[in-house]
Amino acid sequence: xxxxxxxxxxxxxxxxxxxxxxxIIGIIAVLIPIFTYAQLRVSLxxxxxxxxxxxxxxLQQRINDYANRMSSPxxxxxxxxxxSVEVQRLQYYLDHDVNxxxxxxxTFTREFVKNAVGLxxxxxxxxxxxxxxxxxxxxxxxxxxxxxxxxxxxxxxxxYLAMLLYVSLIVTALAALCYIISGAVFGYGGWHAPTLIGxxxxxxxxxxxxxxxxxxWRFILMELGLVFYTGVLVGCIALMVSVIVRSTAAGMGIMLxxxxxxxxxxxxxxxxxxAKYFFMVNMDLVRYLSGDIxxxxxxxxxxxxxxxxxxxxxxxxxxFSVFTRRDVY
Amino acid sequence: xxxxxASAVLKVQNVKKKIxxxxxxxxxxxxIYEGEVFGFLGPNGSGxxxxxxxxxxxxxPTEGTIEVCGKQVQKEHDAALQQIGSIVENPELYPYLTGxxxxxxxxGMLPGVTYDRIREVTDIVGMGARMHDKVRTYSLGMRQRLxxxxxxxxxxxxxxxxxxxxxxxxxxxxxLRAFIRKLADGxxxxxxxxxxxxEVQMMCDRVAIxxxxxxxxxxxxxxxxxxxxxxxQWRLHxxxxxxxxxxxxxxxxxxxxxxxxxxxxxxxxxxSYIWTQMEPELVPQAVAELTKHGVSIYGVEVKPPSLExxxxxxxxxxxxx
Numbered sequence: 001x002x003x004x005x006x007x008x009x010x011x012x013x014x015x016x017x018x019x020x021x022x023x024i025i026g027i028i029a030v031l032i033p034i035f036t037y038a039q040l041r042v043s044l045x046x047x048x049x050x051x052x053x054x055x056x057x058x059l060q061q062r063i064n065d066y067a068n069r070m071s072s073p074x075x076x077x078x079x080x081x082x083x084s085v086e087v088q089r090l091q092y093y094l095d096h097d098v099n100x101x102x103x104x105x106x107t108f109t110r111e112f113v114k115n116a117v118g119l120x121x122x123x124x125x126x127x128x129x130x131x132x133x134x135x136x137x138x139x140x141x142x143x144x145x146x147x148x149x150x151x152x153x154x155x156x157x158x159x160y161l162a163m164l165l166y167v168s169l170i171v172t173a174l175a176a177l178c179y180i181i182s183g184a185v186f187g188y189g190g191w192h193a194p195t196l197i198g199x200x201x202x203x204x205x206x207x208x209x210x211x212x213x214x215x216x217w218r219f220i221l222m223e224l225g226l227v228f229y230t231g232v233l234v235g236c237i238a239l240m241v242s243v244i245v246r247s248t249a250a251g252m253g254i255m256l257x258x259x260x261x262x263x264x265x266x267x268x269x270x271x272x273x274x275a276k277y278f279f280m281v282n283m284d285l286v287r288y289l290s291g292d293i294x295x296x297x298x299x300x301x302x303x304x305x306x307x308x309x310x311x312x313x314x315x316x317x318x319x320f321s322v323f324t325r326r327d328v329y
Numbered sequence: 330x331x332x333x334x335a336s337a338v339l340k341v342q343n344v345k346k347k348i349x350x351x352x353x354x355x356x357x358x359x360x361i362y363e364g365e366v367f368g369f370l371g372p373n374g375s376g377x378x379x380x381x382x383x384x385x386x387x388x389x390p391t392e393g394t395i396e397v398c399g400k401q402v403q404k405e406h407d408a409a410l411q412q413i414g415s416i417v418e419n420p421e422l423y424p425y426l427t428g429x430x431x432x433x434x435x436x437g438m439l440p441g442v443t444y445d446r447i448r449e450v451t452d453i454v455g456m457g458a459r460m461h462d463k464v465r466t467y468s469l470g471m472r473q474r475l476x477x478x479x480x481x482x483x484x485x486x487x488x489x490x491x492x493x494x495x496x497x498x499x500x501x502x503x504x505l506r507a508f509i510r511k512l513a514d515g516x517x518x519x520x521x522x523x524x525x526x527x528e529v530q531m532m533c534d535r536v537a538i539x540x541x542x543x544x545x546x547x548x549x550x551x552x553x554x555x556x557x558x559x560x561x562q563w564r565l566h567x568x569x570x571x572x573x574x575x576x577x578x579x580x581x582x583x584x585x586x587x588x589x590x591x592x593x594x595x596x597x598x599x600x601s602y603i604w605t606q607m608e609p610e611l612v613p614q615a616v617a618e619l620t621k622h623g624v625s626i627y628g629v630e631v632k633p634p635s636l637e638x639x640x641x642x643x644x645x646x647x648x649x650x
Contacts, residue, residue: 006437013434017425140421144479147385148438149411328387 003150007158008165015128015166024124024170028177035112036182043103055099063090085293088206089199096196098213104190105183106216110223112178117227118284119263121174122234126255128166129238131248132159133323138248142328152324156243160316163239167231171224195219199291200300206291219289226285233279233308234259240315243323266295273298279311336363337396338412338487338518344383344393346542353379354390355542361487361520361535366513368533368550369522376542377522378418381491384520385415398486411440414485416493420476424465428456428475431464432482439483450478454508470501477508488512489520494528506532560584561605561612564628568601571624575605578615582606600627 015021050058066083069075075083093100101107133156136142145155179188197219198210238255245251262280275281276296282304287294294300339361346354354376361367371377382388384395386402386409395402400409422431432451436442451460454474459467464475473493480488493509494502509532513519523529529536530550537547546553565571575581584604607615609631619626 003440010434010437013430014423014426017423017430019425139423140419141423143382143385143387143417144421144435145438146387147410147413147415147417148435149407149409149440149483150438151406327389328382 004154004158004161007150007154008161011132011158011162012165015132015162020128021166021169024127025173025177027124028174029181032112032178032181036108036185039108039111039182040185055101056094056097059090059094059100063087063094066090082293085201085206085291088208089291092199092206092208092211093196096213098194098196100196102190102193103186104193105179105186105188106190106220107193108182108186109175109178110195110216110220112182113175113220113223113227114286114290116174117223117230117286118266119259121170121227121231122259122283123256124170124174125167125231125234126238126252126259128170129163129235130242130251130255132163132239133242134246134248134251137246146328153320156320156323160236160239163235164232167228167235171228171231174227175220175224191215191217197222197289197291201291201293222289223286226289229305229308230283230285233283233312236312236315237279240319243319272296276303277307279308282307337361338363338398339384339520340394340396341380341384342394342396344380344390344395346379346383346388347391353542354383357393357539357542357544359537359544359547361518363486363518364513364516365535366509366519366521366533368529368536369520369539370526370529370536371522371524371539373524375539377524377539378491379542380539381415381417381489381520381522384489385413385417386410387417411483412486413489414480414483414487415489415491416473416476416480417489417491419495420472420479422464422472422475422479425463427463428460428467428471428478431475432479435479436482442482446482446484450481453481454478469496470498473497473501473505485517487518487520491522492524493521494523494525502528559606559608560632561607561609562628562630562632563603563605563626564600565603565619565624565626566600567624568603570622571603571619574619574622574624575603575615578611578618580607580611581615600625604632 046058047053050061052058066087070080070083070087090100101111131138133142136145146152193216194213195216195218196211196213198208198212200207200210234255237258238251241251241254242248245254258280262278262283265275265278266281266284273296276299281295282299284295285301285304285308288301288304337360341357341359344354344357345352357376357380359367359369369377369380379388383390384397384402386406389403397409397412400412402409422428423434426434429447429451432447436447451457454477456471456474456478459471464472467475477488477490480490490509493505497505509519509521513534521529521532533550535547535549536553537544538553539545563571572583576583582605584606605615612629616626616629
């Protein structure tokens with residue numbers, strides 16, 4: 001096993017020198033100020049409309065808003081369901097005197113990470129993982145890599161470990177940059193703001209029997225853990241594609257199409273039950289924490305974790321068996 | 330160079346490869362001994378690179394065995410590959426790393442390679458100060474050097490070079506040739522594939538000739554050239570009379586149409602050329618005979634055909650380039 005360490009170091013070095021990580025940091029650093037500004041506009045707008053900065057009034061306003069729209073007969077059944085759940089959730093916050101959107105750098109980070117888990121983080125992971133193997137083929141360096149006195153499975157394993165490390169780096173960098181940049185606008189406080197978790201959606205109703213109040217920093221930690229898990233899964237799938245498809249462009253295309261198909265599917269598959277076994281529909285793990293309605297009825301956190309784990313394991317098996325057996329031309 | 334035939338560094342036995350029901354390699358066998366430069370000669374598409382890829386375990390042979398220092402490449406990958414340094418096709422390295430970082434990278438994959446060893450191989454190939462530039466900025470010659478440095482890192486017993494002179498200028502080829510000879514004198518066995526006979530002729534001790542996936546001849550470069558060494562070129566006058574006299578002699582055979590490859594016109598104003606196949610010992614006798622009958626001789630020399638001609642006869646005229 002001690003021969004694995006230099007291999008992982010090699011892979012880390014190559015990814016670093018390819019400057020892929022800088023690209024990712026760059027993307028995050030450009031996008032977050034934009035979202036921060038957007039968020040600022042939204043809260044200013046709302047304040048202006050309601051005429052008060054009291055969050056209770058604003059929350060009550062939103063609940064009434066939803067209730068009004070729900071009573072309209074022209075609303076699609078699914079939206080009605082979603083709004084019904086949302087009303088109950090917000091009501092719960094109101095009843096317990098907890099502000100769900102207390103403006104702070106930490107809250108912004110929480111919301112941003114929640115929205116990033118479905119597509120943004122997977123895309124960033126893809127930038128790193130989708131050419132880990134295919135680029136070696138494209139450069140021809142695969143021949144040098146595989147003619148060393150090192151078994152092929154070790155070479156591939158080192159790439160997996162490097163991917164794992166970079167996913168952690170990405171998630172950490174995302175959270176850190178998010179906090180630092182948005183904190184400059186919204187303030188750096190909010191670590192201990194109370195946050196509610198444990199909502200369970202059952203049909204059009206919400207089950208609050210397991211709801212707990214926790215500090216926001218713990219909520220963010222949980223979020224990041226789930227984002228990391230999703231990131232690792234995307235990394236595994238991207239690596240498998242990279243092993244099978246020797247062209248980097250084709251590999252990226254496949255991954256991109258799959259990820260985007262996932263977000264589209266999530267929005268339209270609620271009546272196709274077996275679609276819940278696709279990994280793309282299960283990537284948004286954070287929604288289970290905050291109590292959003294899942295894309296398909298019957299999905300919950302442990303179900304999604306299982307689906308992701310099975311997909312990751314299958315992709316690892318496929319890539320190892322292909323990589324160790326294939327003739328390299 | 331290879332007088333001690335005791336220890337085979339590389340032993341290839343009846344290796345075959347089938348891809349999609351087609352036998353790409355139909356039976357390749359040869360052996361390389363310590364300190365010898367071995368040429369692997371064949372036209373493009375004859376299976377040279379496929380064979381090399383099997384030697385270094387990039388491709389699994391369908392049949393046959395490959396042993397490096399007694400270790401089977403397919404069964405004992407690590408032990409066998411530790412003895413081999415190779416450049417398969419072009420010296421492809423990571424363009425976004427410096428030469429030094431590339432060597433560090435590959436040193437990490439070899440047991441017991443220290444920084445001292447990296448410095449040593451850079452000295453051997455003469456990389457010097459450019460070591461710390463990005464490989465992207467290297468010329469092909471520099472890449473070739475770095476490729477060889479990379480191959481030498483692990484102190485291998487066998488160095489495999491695939492078409493090493495491809496893309497090098499004449500000066501570079503000359504340097505490479507001297508360099509390869511130096512390495513072989515140090516006891517390293519070197520396998521060189523090539524489609525150029527002159528290259529093999531100048532660099533190698535022994536040669537295997539491959540054609541359509543099968544080795545059709547293997548032996549010392551000089552042995553394969555034995556017949557060719559008995560080719561004598563005459564410059565004399567008058568032509569007709571000389572030809573008549575020479576055909577009458579025992580052990581002398583006229584070679585028709587031999588001037589084509591040297592681009593010499595057989596008949597000139599003052600003298601003409603004739604080529605004969607004969608033992609060099611017979612030359613003085615033939616000279617005496619011709620002079621006695623009044624034939625003027627302007628020149629006699631042993632002139633082997635280029636290996637191209639030999640190769641064409643071995644491969645029945647399959648085109649080389």
